[in-house]
Amino acid sequence: QVQLVESGGGVVQPGRSLRLSCVGTGFTFNNYDMHWVRQAPGKGLEWVAVISYDGSDKYYADSVKGRFTISRDNSKNTVYLQMNSLRAEDTAVFYCAKSIWYGMDVWGQGTTVTVS
Amino acid sequence: SYELTQPPSVSVSPGQTASITCSGDKLGDKHVCWYQQKPGQSPVLVIYEDIKRPSGIPERFSGSNSGNTATLTISGTQAVDEADYYCQAWDSRTVVFGGGTKLTVL
Numbered sequence: 001q002v003q004l005v006e007s008g009g010g011v012v013q014p015g016r017s018l019r020l021s022c023v024g025t026g027f028t029f030n031n032y033d034m035h036w037v038r039q040a041p042g043k044g045l046e047w048v049a050v051i052s053y054d055g056s057d058k059y060y061a062d063s064v065k066g067r068f069t070i071s072r073d074n075s076k077n078t079v080y081l082q083m084n085s086l087r088a089e090d091t092a093v094f095y096c097a098k099s100i101w102y103g104m105d106v107w108g109q110g111t112t113v114t115v116s
Numbered sequence: 117s118y119e120l121t122q123p124p125s126v127s128v129s130p131g132q133t134a135s136i137t138c139s140g141d142k143l144g145d146k147h148v149c150w151y152q153q154k155p156g157q158s159p160v161l162v163i164y165e166d167i168k169r170p171s172g173i174p175e176r177f178s179g180s181n182s183g184n185t186a187t188l189t190i191s192g193t194q195a196v197d198e199a200d201y202y203c204q205a206w207d208s209r210t211v212v213f214g215g216g217t218k219l220t221v222l
Binding site (some may be wrong): 045046061103 | 117144148149151153158159160161164165170200202203204205206209210211212213214215216
């Protein structure tokens with residue numbers, strides 16, 4: 001069963017840092033690009049970042065560029081999102097998602113980040 | 117930056133056909149995906165590469181993409197299809213989501 005499980009969310013003060021993790025099981029993790037997507041309370045989906053299957057390429061939304069860093073450890077089937085200089089507007093549910101051609105076919109349950 | 121525009125809401129009667137549009141500049145030149153999200157749940161991919169359905173997605177879901185508009189069509193809409201729907205595409209190495217459409221089945 002293909003599954004993604006996020007962790008690391010919580011309540012953090014503005015300006016502080018937080019690292020999210022996402023473990024993938026049931027598929028060959030190192031064959032797939034991985035995304036982070038967030039959803040602010042009552043709002044729509046906002047793409048955050050993507051990392052290639054081998055970690056060589058990383059792309060970010062303008063809203064997080066320079067503050068967030070995506071990385072992965074294929075030996076642990078885990079993708080990370082290091083979030084620095086957090087702002088109130090970063091408050092959201094953060095999902096990791098497995099990449100399929102031009103989209104995302106498996107999503108985690110999400111982890112909640114509150115900046116306050 | 118690239119933008120995808122969706123109507124905020126669409127209403128449909130049970131058994132009828134619902135159409136949700138997604139507009140963007142030369143969107144027909146890109147590959148569009150659609151996601152369904154029910155309250156309190158994670159998004160689910162219902163259409164990818166404009167027209168393809170993942171396994172487990174009912175046949176009543178279909179997609180099209182031409183010109184500046186992509187469309188998600190739900191034929192024989194059921195109450196269980198009531199949800200938020202988001203379109204998504206790639207542009208210049210970034211991913212863009214539409215603002216979402218709330219589908220009401222009444």
